[in-house]
Amino acid sequence: MADSQSGNGRAAAMSPVGVLDRREVLPKLFPNPKDYLFIAGLAGTAKDTAALCGDDRNYYCLAGVMGAAASMGLGLALARPDKRVVVLTGDGELLMNVGTLATIAVLNPPNLSIVCVDNGHYGETGYQKSHTSLGVDLEAMATGAGIPVTRTVTEDGQIADAAELIRSGNSSSFILLKVKPTDPPKVRRSLDAALSRLQFIEGLAATR
Amino acid sequence: MSDIGAVKGDPTWPDELYELLRQQGVTQFAYVPDAGHRVLIDRSLADPDVHSVALTTEEEGVGLLAGAHLGGARGVLLMQSSGAGNCINFLSLVKGGNFPLLMLLSMRGEFGEGNPWQIPMGQGVQACLEAMGVICLRAEKPEDVIPTVSAACTMVFKSGSAVAVLLTQKLIGAKEF
Numbered sequence: 001m002a003d004s005q006s007g008n009g010r011a012a013a014m015s016p017v018g019v020l021d022r023r024e025v026l027p028k029l030f031p032n033p034k035d036y037l038f039i040a041g042l043a044g045t046a047k048d049t050a051a052l053c054g055d056d057r058n059y060y061c062l063a064g065v066m067g068a069a070a071s072m073g074l075g076l077a078l079a080r081p082d083k084r085v086v087v088l089t090g091d092g093e094l095l096m097n098v099g100t101l102a103t104i105a106v107l108n109p110p111n112l113s114i115v116c117v118d119n120g121h122y123g124e125t126g127y128q129k130s131h132t133s134l135g136v137d138l139e140a141m142a143t144g145a146g147i148p149v150t151r152t153v154t155e156d157g158q159i160a161d162a163a164e165l166i167r168s169g170n171s172s173s174f175i176l177l178k179v180k181p182t183d184p185p186k187v188r189r190s191l192d193a194a195l196s197r198l199q200f201i202e203g204l205a206a207t208r
Numbered sequence: 209m210s211d212i213g214a215v216k217g218d219p220t221w222p223d224e225l226y227e228l229l230r231q232q233g234v235t236q237f238a239y240v241p242d243a244g245h246r247v248l249i250d251r252s253l254a255d256p257d258v259h260s261v262a263l264t265t266e267e268e269g270v271g272l273l274a275g276a277h278l279g280g281a282r283g284v285l286l287m288q289s290s291g292a293g294n295c296i297n298f299l300s301l302v303k304g305g306n307f308p309l310l311m312l313l314s315m316r317g318e319f320g321e322g323n324p325w326q327i328p329m330g331q332g333v334q335a336c337l338e339a340m341g342v343i344c345l346r347a348e349k350p351e352d353v354i355p356t357v358s359a360a361c362t363m364v365f366k367s368g369s370a371v372a373v374l375l376t377q378k379l380i381g382a383k384e385f
Contacts, residue, residue, distance in 0.1 A: 060278060065301040071271030078236060078259045079279025099264030193305035200278050
């Protein structure tokens with residue numbers, strides 16, 4: 001244990017755990033959630049998104065298929081160029097299929113933003129450290145994949161710029177939100193994947 | 209360089225297949241490349257009215273087409289049979305969410321296969337897909353392809369099913385070693 005910690009010491013120093021609170025940052029980043037279609041990852045970001053959107057049905061949350069959020073967002077963004085699509089996902093979920101950043105960069109739909117809520121941990125399973133606590137920089141990976149515009153948000157003063165990028169950027173974008181490892185909002189959400197699918201489609205039809 | 213692993217001879221079905229998929233309203237062509245899908249991939253790349261999506265792994269295609277469906281678009285996922293194994297957990301989304309899904313698999317690891325690495329997944333493809341709720345239809349002869357994919361499109365886009373059409377090695381030929 002001591003060996004592995006000292007071996008990771010330098011990397012950990014390069015990726016300090018965030019200080020922002022996800023429950024405070026996300027409402028500031030999305031003051032008008034109705035303006036977006038959301039695909040949310042599992043667990044933490046699913047709860048973040050459900051709390052953000054309330055009774056509106058402009059979101060589809062995963063509760064399984066870890067690693068699918070970004071590719072779902074890409075398919076939705078290509079299908080609906082008239083809507084702004086946000087993938088709101090965690091560091092663990094994104095890492096499971098991080099190659100999707102490359103797939104997105106090649107297509108570069110201008111209406112797609114990937115927002116990674118990076119708490120450096122697998123919160124749902126007991127807050128085990130994820131790779132981003134141990135030196136992995138997801139913004140650098142997004143840049144390397146070719147996502148044209150990326151940001152890392154570590155403090156309050158950087159939120160407005162990121163919000164503007166998500167609202168009106170003219171290329172795909174990647175936002176890394178460094179947050180502290182604290183719990184997401186307590187909110188009940190449906191785990192019925194088929195019901196959620198129909199509610200999303202009906203909700204989208206109602207906006208036409 | 210011979211066109212090994214590609215479709216035998218110069219059949220007309222690959223172009224007809226592209227036309228069929230376009231007539232069915234398919235606008236997202238997602239794939240990990242395989243020689244058996246060369247015509248579909250090239251035609252999708254040349255078609256300004258569709259999105260030609262090269263994937264880093266086949267499971268991305270399952271997510272992509274689920275997202276496309278949420279937005280009202282139709283897609284097809286093209287892969288070699290070995291890619292089916294990469295999709296298995298993501299098919300939970302398709303089965304649990306009743307998402308429509310059309311997959312076209314060019315088969316390896318079966319009739320006349322000379323690469324032993326291909327045999328396990330090739331032999332397991334249909335059992336794995338069926339275990340996850342994907343209906344498998346097989347096309348063995350050139351004249352089977354269009355009717356089979358046409359039937360699959362109806363099952364997917366009208367009935368909301370998940371269907372894989374297996375383009376068998378009898379149809380596309382075994383790669384030579």
